[in-house]
Amino acid sequence: MTTTAPRPSAPGRADASVANDRGRTRFAQAAGIVAQREIMVQLRSKAFIISTLITLALVFGAVLLSSIGPELFDEDTEVATTAEIAPTLEALDGLAVVPADDADAVREAVRDGSADAGVIAGDGPSGLVVVGDREADGGLIQLLSVTPEVELLDPNAPDPMLTYFIGLAFGLVFFMSAMTFGQTIAQSVVEEKQSRIVEIMLATVPARAILAGKVIGNSVLAFGQIALIAAVTLIGGALTGSQLLLDGLGMPIVWFVVLFTVGFIMLAALYAAAAALVSRAEDLGSATSPLIFLVMIPYFLVIVFNNNPLALQIMSYVPFSAPVAVPMRVYLQTTEWWEPYLSLGVLALSTVLAIAIASRIYERSLLKTGSMVKWRDALKR
Amino acid sequence: MLSIRSISRSFKGHQALEDVSFDVRDGLMTGFVGANGAGKTTAMRIILGVLSPDSGEVLVDGRPVTADDRAQFGYMPEERGLYPKMKVHEQLVYLGRLHGVSSARAAARADELLEQLGLTERRDDKLESLSLGNQQRAQIAAALVHEPTALVLDEPFSGLDPMAVETTLGVLRDVARTGAPVLFSSHQLDLVERLCDSLVILAHGQVRAAGTREQIRAAHTRPEWLLETDDAGFVRGIPGIEVIDFDGGHVRFAADSDAHADRVLREALERGTVRSFAPSIRPLTEIFQEVVR
Numbered sequence: 001m002t003t004t005a006p007r008p009s010a011p012g013r014a015d016a017s018v019a020n021d022r023g024r025t026r027f028a029q030a031a032g033i034v035a036q037r038e039i040m041v042q043l044r045s046k047a048f049i050i051s052t053l054i055t056l057a058l059v060f061g062a063v064l065l066s067s068i069g070p071e072l073f074d075e076d077t078e079v080a081t082t083a084e085i086a087p088t089l090e091a092l093d094g095l096a097v098v099p100a101d102d103a104d105a106v107r108e109a110v111r112d113g114s115a116d117a118g119v120i121a122g123d124g125p126s127g128l129v130v131v132g133d134r135e136a137d138g139g140l141i142q143l144l145s146v147t148p149e150v151e152l153l154d155p156n157a158p159d160p161m162l163t164y165f166i167g168l169a170f171g172l173v174f175f176m177s178a179m180t181f182g183q184t185i186a187q188s189v190v191e192e193k194q195s196r197i198v199e200i201m202l203a204t205v206p207a208r209a210i211l212a213g214k215v216i217g218n219s220v221l222a223f224g225q226i227a228l229i230a231a232v233t234l235i236g237g238a239l240t241g242s243q244l245l246l247d248g249l250g251m252p253i254v255w256f257v258v259l260f261t262v263g264f265i266m267l268a269a270l271y272a273a274a275a276a277l278v279s280r281a282e283d284l285g286s287a288t289s290p291l292i293f294l295v296m297i298p299y300f301l302v303i304v305f306n307n308n309p310l311a312l313q314i315m316s317y318v319p320f321s322a323p324v325a326v327p328m329r330v331y332l333q334t335t336e337w338w339e340p341y342l343s344l345g346v347l348a349l350s351t352v353l354a355i356a357i358a359s360r361i362y363e364r365s366l367l368k369t370g371s372m373v374k375w376r377d378a379l380k381r
Numbered sequence: 382m383l384s385i386r387s388i389s390r391s392f393k394g395h396q397a398l399e400d401v402s403f404d405v406r407d408g409l410m411t412g413f414v415g416a417n418g419a420g421k422t423t424a425m426r427i428i429l430g431v432l433s434p435d436s437g438e439v440l441v442d443g444r445p446v447t448a449d450d451r452a453q454f455g456y457m458p459e460e461r462g463l464y465p466k467m468k469v470h471e472q473l474v475y476l477g478r479l480h481g482v483s484s485a486r487a488a489a490r491a492d493e494l495l496e497q498l499g500l501t502e503r504r505d506d507k508l509e510s511l512s513l514g515n516q517q518r519a520q521i522a523a524a525l526v527h528e529p530t531a532l533v534l535d536e537p538f539s540g541l542d543p544m545a546v547e548t549t550l551g552v553l554r555d556v557a558r559t560g561a562p563v564l565f566s567s568h569q570l571d572l573v574e575r576l577c578d579s580l581v582i583l584a585h586g587q588v589r590a591a592g593t594r595e596q597i598r599a600a601h602t603r604p605e606w607l608l609e610t611d612d613a614g615f616v617r618g619i620p621g622i623e624v625i626d627f628d629g630g631h632v633r634f635a636a637d638s639d640a641h642a643d644r645v646l647r648e649a650l651e652r653g654t655v656r657s658f659a660p661s662i663r664p665l666t667e668i669f670q671e672v673v674r
Contacts, residue, residue: 025452025481033478041467196462200523203429203456204479206448367431 027212030205034213035220038188042221052225055176056232062169063236077140080106080115085128089119092143107131119144158248158332160307166249166331167306170256170324173229175299178264179292181222182271185214186288189275189362198366207363215268215355222268223261230257252327255340259323259347266319266351267295269358276365277373287372298324309334316343319350382406383428383446383531383562388437390423397423399586401437405531405562405579410553412573413566415583416673421566422459424583425533428564429456441531452480455529455556457537459566461520465509469500469519472508473526480527487526494522497552514545521549525556532556534565538572550576574665584673594665601668603635605661606642611653616645633661 025033042048076096081089082103089097098115100106106118110131117137122129128144130136192198192210201210230253237249274287298321305311306328313334315325322343329335361378383405390398398420405411415421426432428439430451439446464472470491477487495501498518503511508519517540524534532553538546557563567573573580580597582590590597605625608616613632617624621641626633636642649655 025479029481030479033475037475191464192462194462195465196458196460197464199426199431199458199460199462200456200476201479202431203454204452204476 025205027206027209030209031212031216034205034210035217036213038185038214038217039221041188042184042218051180052228055225056228059229060232060236063233064240077117077137078115079137079140080109080118080131082106082120085119085121094139095143116140163328163332164303164306166252167302167324167328170252170327171299171302173226173256174260174263174324175295177222177226177260178267178295181218181225181264182267182288182291182295183284184221185218185268186271186275186284187281188214188218189272190278190281190284193276193279193366193369194281202366207366208359211269211272211359211362214272215265218268219261219265222264223257226257226260230254248331252331255330256323256327259326259340259344262344262347262351263319263323266347266354267291269351269355273358273361273365273378276362277375277378279369279372283372294320297321301325302328316340317346319347322347382440382442383564384440384443385424385428386438386440388424388427388434388439390427390432390434397586398427398434401583401586401588403581403588403591405564407562408557408560409578410557410563410565410576412577412580413564413583414568414570414573414580414669415566416568419583419673420586421583422535425456425459425535425564425566428533429454431458450530453527453530455524455527455532455534457520457524457534459535461517463508463516463519463523466507468505469508469511469522470495470504473519473522476523477526482527490526490528491522494525494552497555498522498548514541517541518545518549521552525552529556529561531561532563532565534563536567537565538567538569546572570666570669571664580665582669582672589672590668597665597668598663601672602663604639604642605633605635605663606645607657607659607661608632608634608645608649608655609657610649610655613649615648615652619645619648630656 076094078096078098079089080098080100082100082105086097086099089095098109100109100115100118103120106115106120109115110118110133117140118131119140120129120131121127126144130141130144192201198210233253234250270291271288274291275284278284278287298315301311301315301321302324305315309329309332312325312329312332315321316329316335316339318325326335326340326343330340357379361375365373365378384402385404386402388398388401389396401420401424413421413424423432427434428446430439430446430448441447441450467475470488473491473494474484474487477490478484482490492501492504495504498521500511500515500518500522503515503519508516511519521534521537524532534553537549537553541549553563553565574594577594579593580591581588582597590601592600603623609631611630613627613630616622616632616634617627619641621637622645623635624632625635634642634645636645646655646658649658
C-alpha cells in the first residue's frame with residue numbers, strides 16, 4: 001500500500017487504494033465524542049441552564065427557610081388584658097400585652113382581631129379566664145398552666161414531620177432528575193433515528209459506542225446537577241449553621257449522590273433502549289411510559305413509607321427505589337454499616353444487566369422504522 | 382476497488398437482492414441505476430455494513446471488507462439526515478471526528494467543503510434553517526468530511542437544481558480523481574449517462590447489465606449506422622446488412638461487423654455524395670428500458 005502525505009488543497013486522499021492505515025475510531029474514543037456532543041448540546045441549551053439555576057435557587061431557598069423560617073413566623077401572641085392582670089402576663093415570654101379597660105373591652109379586642117386572645121379575671125382555681133374567638137390559644141393556655149415534668153426517652157429521634165419532608169425531598173430530586181435526563185436521552189436517540197443520521201453513524205461506529213456515549217454524557221450531566229444540588233444544600237446548611245443538615249443529613253446526601261449516579265446509568269440505558277423502539281418523537285410517550293412508572297414508584301413509596309423501617313429496608317434492595325430508600329435509612333440510622341454497600345452492589349449489578357439488555361434492544365431497533373417495535377420483539381433472536 | 386460478490390438479501394419473504402455481483406473501480410464514477418424498489422438502497426446499505434446480507438460478501442481490493450475499511454467510506458443515505466438543530470460546520474466536524482479525523486483537520490476540511498459547495502455563509506447556521514437544496518449540499522459535505530477512501534451516495538442529485546448538480550458533480554469528480562471508487566445511485570438516466578464512467582443496472586434485485594457505457598451498449602445492441610446520401614435504396618441489397626429504418630436518402634442499418642458497414646460506405650461513395658455516415662448511438666434510456674423489462 002502506498003501512502004502519500006495528504007495534500008491539504010486537494011479534496012480527498014492522495015493515495016489510490018481503498019484500504020488505508022487510518023483505522024476505525026476506537027470504541028472508547030467514539031463513545032467519548034458522542035458523550036461530548038450530548039453534554040455540549042445540553043450546556044448550550046438555555047432551557048437547561050435556566051431550569052438548573054431555578055432548581056438550585058429553590059433548593060437554597062428551602063434550606064434557608066428551614067433554618068430561619070420558624071423564627072420569622074414566631075411572633076409574640078398579642079393578648080388583651082386588664083390592668084390588674086397585665087403584670088402577670090408581662091413576666092411571661094412570647095406574649096405581647098394589649099391593655100384594655102375592662103373585661104368587655106378585652107372581649108371586644110379579641111372579637112375585632114386587634115388581639116389574638118384575651119385574659120380576664122375569673123372564679124376558677126387559677127383566677128384567670130382565657131378569651132378566644134372560636135378557639136382558645138393553646139400556647140397561651142400552656143403558658144398559664146402548671147406543666148407536669150417531662151421525661152424524654154429518645155430526645156434525638158428524628159422528627160416524623162422532618163423525616164417526611166426529607167423523604168419527600170430525596171424522592172422529588174430523584175424523580176425530577178431521572179425524568180429530565182431520561183427524557184433528554186430518549187429525545188436525543190429518537191432525534192438521531194428520525195433524522196436518519198444514525199445510518200451515517202452506524203456506518204462509522206458500532207451502535208454500542210453510540211449508546212455508551214449517550215449514557216455517559218447524560219449521566220455526567222445528571223451527576224453534575226445532583227452534585228450541585230447536594231453542594232448547595234450542604235453549603236446552605238453550613239451558612240445558616242443548621243446542625244441538622246451538617247450532622248444528620250451529610251452522609252445520607254453522599255449516599256444519595258452515589259446511588260443516584262449508578263441508578264441513573266441504569267435508567268439512562270433503559271430510556272435509550274425505549275426510545276430506539278420508536279421512529280418518531282410523537283411515539284416517545286408510549287415507549288417510555290413503563291420507565292416513568294418505574295421512576296415514580298420510589299417517589300410515592302417513600303412518601304407513604306418514610307416511617308416504616310421494613311418497607312424502607314425492602315426498597316433499599318430494589319434497584320429503582322434504592323437511591324431514595326438507602327439515604328432515608330442512613331438518616332434514620334436503621335441500617336447496619338454494610339447495608340448501603342450491599343444496596344450499592346445490588347444496584348450496580350442490575351445496572352450492568354440493564355445495560356446488556358438495553359444495548360441489545362438499541363442495536364436491533366435502531367434501523368427499524370415505521371410503527372413502534374415491541375420490547376419482546378427487540379429482545380428476541 | 383470495491384467488489385460486491387453474490388450478495389442476496391430478503392426481507393420477510395421478499396427477495397430484495399438476488400446473487401448480485403459488480404465492481405466499483407478505483408477512480409471511476411459508477412452509476413447505479415434501477416427503478417424504485419430495484420434494490421439499490423439495500424445494496425448500498427450492505428456495502429456500508431448498516432445491513433447484513435443473507436449471503437455473499439463485499440470485498441475491498443480483493444479481501445473481505447472490515448469495519449476499519451468501512452469507517453473510512455463516505456456515505457450519503459437515501460433518507461437524508463443530520464442534526465436539525467446543530468450548526469452546519471459543527472456537525473461536519475462531529476462526523477469527521479467520529480470517522481477518526483482530528484478536530485483541527487476535520488474543521489479545516491469542513492471549511493474547504495463548505496467553500497466548494499457554496500455554503501460558507503451558512504457555516505454557523507443551524508441545519509434546519511437552510512433550504513432543502515442547501516441541506517442536501519451539507520449532506521454531501523458530511524459524506525466527504527473525513528476524506529473517504531470510497532464513496533457511496535444514494536440519490537445524491539435528487540432535489541438539486543442544475544447549478545447545484547454541477548457543483549456537486551465537481552466535488553465528486555475531485556474525490557474520484559484521488560483514486561477513490563465512487564458509487565452513486567440515480568434514476569435520472571440522462572444524468573447518469575453523462576456523468577458515469579461505468580454503470581450497473583439493477584432490476585428486481587438482479588444485475589441486468591454492468592460495465593462502461595460502451596460495454597453495455599455493445600452487449601445490448603447490435604451496432605447500427607446512419608447513412609445520408611442521395612438514394613440509399615441500394616443498402617438493402619448488400620449482404621450482412623439489415624435495414625432498420627429507411628426513408629429515401631436516409632437509412633439506419635445494423636451490420637454484422639465494421640467491415641460490412643465499410644462496404645456500405647464505399648458503395649455509397651461510388652454511387653454519389655455521402656452527406657453523413659456515422660454509428661448510430663442508442664441512448665442508454667432505451668437500453669435501460671429493454672434490460673429492466
